[in-house]
Amino acid sequence: MTNRVVQRRFAFILFSGMLICWVVWLWPRLTYSEIDGLPLSSGLLFAIPSFDSIPSTPEGNRIRFGYNLVVNTETYAKAFVGNGLSCRNCHLDAGRKVGAGTYVGVPYAYPQYKARVGREISLEERINECFERSLNGKALPPKSPEMDAIQAYISWLSQDVPPSADLSWLGFPLMTMTRKPDKQHGKRVFADSCAGCHGPDGQGTMVAPPLWGPRSFNIASGLARLSKAAAFIKATMPFTQPGILSDTEAYDVAAFMNSHPRPDYALKALDYPKGGKPVDSPY
Structure with a gap:
């Protein structure tokens, strides 16, 4: 097999993989169903709201802005992002996918004690930790349009979560091994x-x-x-x-x-x- 054929095959495989990733990565609305019933350990069910249910009001505009900030952070919050990432890269499907960095239920998890800070922190402070660390950027100003919009979007996603829910679906269980990594x-x-x-x-x-x-x-x-x-x-x-x-x-x-x-x-x-x-x- 000639080098040219090998190179063409590799290019085709790489392009195909990138095309598949593009479809599911950049189009979060197409990735998962609009309404996802989620079982809680308490036996309750709640639904993630549909984008179509966002009201045509000033609050609805904040929610939509928050969604855009999460999906295209590098565009909508450019002054506060210091790398090539957006919120959606860690919070998959714009924070809608449970088990993948979801935002669903997050408002009920704060204030929360963080050993890294040595005290309880608010949801606003946790968001800014992401901007300063994961996005290698700068903290959003308190009560800024960007901060208010992200919190509005997270709260909207969580509107059907019972306040008494145990939130056991948040985060990821830490993985440890008994051997050194290879x-x-x-x-x-x-x-x-x-x-x-x-x-x-x-x-x-x-x-x-x-x-x-x-x-x-x-x-x-x-x-x-x-x-x-x-x-x-x-x-x-x-x-x-x-x-x-x-x-x-x-x-x-x-x-x-x-x-x-x-x-x-x-x-x-x-x-x-x-x-x-x-x-x-x-x-």
Whole structure:
């Protein structure tokens, strides 16, 4: 087989993978049904509201703006974003997909104690942690249109969640292994399962964000921790077939991803003022 044929086949496979990723990544309304019945441990059911139910009112306009901020953060909050990511990259389907960084029910989880801060923080503060760490940018001003809109969107998504719900679907269970991660195995998993969307060099493509380097999340982001990155990957990746990776594959590819350099965080010395820093903290 000639080199030209091999190159053409590789280009076709890469293009096909990117096309599939583009359809499901950039069109969140097409990814999942508009109404998702969600079982709670209490036996109750609630529904994620339809976009069509957003009212034609000033509050509805704030909700729509919040949705746009989540889906296209780099466009609608450009002054506050310092890398190539948007909120939707961690909060899949614009925060609507339960088990994938969902926003559904989040208003009831705050105020919440955070060891990283050493005190209870508000939802507004948690949103700004994402901007400063995951988006490697700047905090939104209090009561700014952007902050109000994101909170309005999250509250709208959560309108049918009973206040007494246990919120057990939020977050990801941390993944730990009894052995050291195998980064070389992770490199192979990345090439087979991740490079099609994120690029062979991990620097992102038009359909998926950069996973390391200057345009990725910084070292103080949750995903910079191996246990959190592995849990996120296990639950949500590959984007077109989430859940197909084994625990070992997710753990090793997370280690490979986090073995690369990424932006620093200037205020990292202020984290964990009362102790309790996780063993997998990268700083």
